[in-house]
Amino acid sequence: MAGQTLPEVDHFVPVESSKEAIDFVDLKVLDFSKYDIGPEERKQLAEQVRQAMTTQGFFTIINHGISQSEIERQVDIGHTIFKRTTAEEKELARAPIVEKGSYFGFKPRGHWRLIEGKKDNIENFNVSRDMEQTPQPTPMKPFIPEIQKFVDFTHKDILFKIYRLFAIALEIDEEDFFVKLHDYNKHDESWLRYMEYYDEKDPKDSNGEKALWLGGHQDLSALSLLFSQPMSSLQVRDYDDDSKWKYVAHTPGAIIVNAGEIVKWWTGDYFKAAIHRVVQPPQDQRGHDRSSVFYFAVPNDDVVINTLLEESPVLRAAGVERAHKPENAPTSKEWVNARVQMTGQKAAFGDEGGNKENSVVEKVGKVTTTWFR
Numbered sequence: 474m475a476g477q478t479l480p481e482v483d484h485f486v487p488v489e490s491s492k493e494a495i496d497f498v499d500l501k502v503l504d505f506s507k508y509d510i511g512p513e514e515r516k517q518l519a520e521q522v523r524q525a526m527t528t529q530g531f532f533t534i535i536n537h538g539i540s541q542s543e544i545e546r547q548v549d550i551g552h553t554i555f556k557r558t559t560a561e562e563k564e565l566a567r568a569p570i571v572e573k574g575s576y577f578g579f580k581p582r583g584h585w586r587l588i589e590g591k592k593d594n595i596e597n598f599n600v601s602r603d604m605e606q607t608p609q610p611t612p613m614k615p616f617i618p619e620i621q622k623f624v625d626f627t628h629k630d631i632l633f634k635i636y637r638l639f640a641i642a643l644e645i646d647e648e649d650f651f652v653k654l655h656d657y658n659k660h661d662e663s664w665l666r667y668m669e670y671y672d673e674k675d676p677k678d679s680n681g682e683k684a685l686w687l688g689g690h691q692d693l694s695a696l697s698l699l700f701s702q703p704m705s706s707l708q709v710r711d712y713d714d715d716s717k718w719k720y721v722a723h724t725p726g727a728i729i730v731n732a733g734e735i736v737k738w739w740t741g742d743y744f745k746a747a748i749h750r751v752v753q754p755p756q757d758q759r760g761h762d763r764s765s766v767f768y769f770a771v772p773n774d775d776v777v778i779n780t781l782l783e784e785s786p787v788l789r790a791a792g793v794e795r796a797h798k799p800e801n802a803p804t805s806k807e808w809v810n811a812r813v814q815m816t817g818q819k820a821a822f823g824d825e826g827g828n829k830e831n832s833v834v835e836k837v838g839k840v841t842t843t844w845f846r
């Protein structure tokens with residue numbers, strides 16, 4: 474949109490990077506400027522994806538075609554929508570999460586229960602690529618063309634490139650296999666999320682334990698694209714290193730990709746769904762809000778999700794088991810609506826003195842989900 478004057482925003486001032494010594498997880502970095510060079514380079518990228526996905530379920534992409542300033546602009550747009558929308562209009566545009574299991578619209582603070590009676594302090598505004606599906610509060614309206622352009626590029630360019638690499642890594646004959654399951658022109662529940670964590674001034678680290686902002690989980694999505702931001706709060710439970718929680722480092726302009734439960738099912742757990750959570754940042758970053766933008770992709774509504782043993786010789790060779798009996802395999806829409814509806818409705822680890830395990834499994838229709846700590 475060069476040459477045009479963009480509508481004015483309330484600028485969000487991000488926190489300075491932390492100077493503390495932080496135990497960062499070591500993530501593979503994929504350089505997407507290599508993607509269009511040729512089949513050899515694409516194969517190398519696919520091999521990096523395979524290594525990252527089979528060990529961590531997380532990787533970083535650089536040179537993906539969206540600039541750092543475009544990401545900052547989106548963060549500002551989200552921040553502006555949160556700031557300028559009145560409480561009345563937020564209520565009118567509230568997502569029917571409990572009623573329909575749909576995220577489109579606002580999620581108010583405190584909708585999710587975390588642990589020991591604590592509720593989240595996070596506001597979300599979730600947008601469908603089909604903007605007609607999203608309630609449009611007045612302050613959003615000037616930004617709709619920019620939001621649409623951002624979502625469209627993320628879905629049709631970046632997401633599709635990642636999925637072609639998945640198909641190559643899994644030796645699926647058709648490179649567009651996953652792309653076709655995410656047809657841009659069909660309906661699904663994929664959502665762009667503006668997310669603001671409000672500073673809690675939470676004193677709880679006297680015993681060395683950081684306060685929890687979002688409990689340990691695997692995303693319900695197939696793929697989640699996290700546009701990197703500077704507050705060190707996101708942690709991944711390292712599959713490689715004795716399940717230790719480690720911080721994800723900020724790489725300006727990068728996208729952190731993580732696989733969710735749908736990819737885990739498609740691959741019979743050959744590709745890992747990253748286990749992650751969000752905690753209070755290091756001391757020198759406290760007292761500051763955190764604002765960010767994400768894209769969560771799920772397949773088209775009627776896609777039935779089960780392990781791709783017929784399609785992928787790699788999965789057959791790895792000897793993975795089918796995730797679901799055929800009669801239990803959910804469609805994308807069934808899964809998303811059921812999982813969105815139940816998320817955070819009860820504290821996964823109960824109240825004080827409750828479950829001491831590191832994970833707990835909960836039923837969602839005919840399938841299950843797992844919460845972690």
Ligand SMILES: O=C(O)CCC(=O)C(=O)O
Binds near residue numbers: 750
């Ligand atoms: O805030 C983050 O960095 C991650 C948020 C997250 O895990 C989620 O919304 O599923």
Ligand SMILES: [Fe+2]
Binds near residue numbers: 690691692749
């Ligand atoms: Fe997540």
